[in-house]
Amino acid sequence: MTIFYFTATGNSLYAAKTLGGKLYSIPQLLKEGQFEFADDSIGFVFPVYGFGLPKIVKRFLKAVRYTSQYTFAIGTYGNMAGSCMNNLAKDFHAAGRELNYADSILMVDNYLPFFEIESQLKKVKEKRIDEHLQIIVNNVKSKKNSIPRAWVMSRMFTACVSWAVSRMINGKSAQKYTVNEKCTACGTCVKACPTGNIEIQDKVVFASSCELCYACVHICPHTAIHLKNERSGARFRNENISVEEILRANNQK
Template identity: 30%
Template sequence: MSVVLHYFTGTGNSFVQARALAESLKAAGEPGKVVLSPMTALFKGKMEDFSSFDAQGFVFPVYMWGIPLIVRDFAAACNFPQDCYLFAMTTCGGMAAATLPMLDDVLKRSGQSSGKRGLASGFTVDMPGNYTPFYGAWSEDKQQKVFVQAEARLHSIAAIIRERRNHPLERGWALANLFLTGIVYRFSSPKIPLMARKFKVDSNCTGCGVCQRVCPVSNIELKKTPQFRDHCQHCLACLHWCPEQAIQFGSSRGRKRYRHPEIKLQNMEDQHDGKVTEI
């Protein structure tokens, strides 16, 4: 019995929660391997073979009240054994709406999971919001309260996964789901890859290359200053990790950036490189 957590992160919320969940699983007595595997492997062309793992999960942030495009593409590309226990955990600073049912639908329609199976369980964990074009980072006190609540949740989530139990997919209110996921996401998400064209780089840029190193999908080319390509995921990692706050999007100028306090630059580089880590 082994578990793999496929993760995607921009500011570190989902990575830190994936790692904490992995540690909770080991503490709960998970007998086999527990590994973290970045979904960026899809872009690197080196998808690992996890067919011997009896449980596979997805950990990722909510974008536009739906699933990030990389999560959609990764889930559709994976092959899961017929008896594999599939689960997901989203992180969000607001409403998750129908994000988990959306992933469930992708899995069932992809035909990659034997018998077109979907998620056996799905969870949403609150994390500090970080969409800087709309607002600055939350206060440290507010962030800390959210972290404490998340830690308590992870123990109960780990117990469900450890026992391979079914759990209803957590979701928002029906009308909100219909509008936010069913309409806003479906009409807005196709525009995400080209949204990088709206990034602005100001004169504070030193050409250090951090933005290029943290971009999960190698969408940034450094030519003295960052040049953005056309397969952006809109994770805003470049904006939040820039040490000079030189990258702007919308009304982000002057607003405090956010990174989870436990995320390190090396963690982001490991995701960029598609590195698998055993806990």
């Protein structure tokens, strides 16, 4: 089994690792221009952004060529995934590919403008993440065929949210982040960024290819990077995934 994954704070990497197989980081494959694959089972694991896919995952899906007997996609999300996975199955079909199995898993929400990480962490137990992940693992192992259905209202809501979020992700968001005096110019944010959007000059400088994953904000060891509209100063990283794993997955420099 081959799995392509993208992660900012570790949830999707944790899901991918639990599924097993050969794991490939999408930002690294884009950087290396490696797009040809063949395996019995091929999977895509990523966070849901605005009821849709992160832009970096969409770019990879356009570029990758593969042959497989069984193809699946798993979206990790923190609150509501809308019709994301059903839409993805349709996009696959329209591109002449088939998605055999699509599913989503509720984890911790890392979207700082809407959620406080402190209250998100209190909900971890009730989300029964490992139990749900195990069901997905078994479904993939048994090569289950199923795509979640999407009702008309969900489709309409998803279309509105996806449109709004895709307009918001205009590359320039990080330029509005503030970096406070706790910054030691250690360069962790540079390595955490999957689009290579950050440089350390005399201070942290953000260019204009931010895709709003917040990896730099969450992973900064000094909590020095802030959004103007964050709900709290607390940050998140999936407890089963190390900072080094996230940096290895995303570093573009």
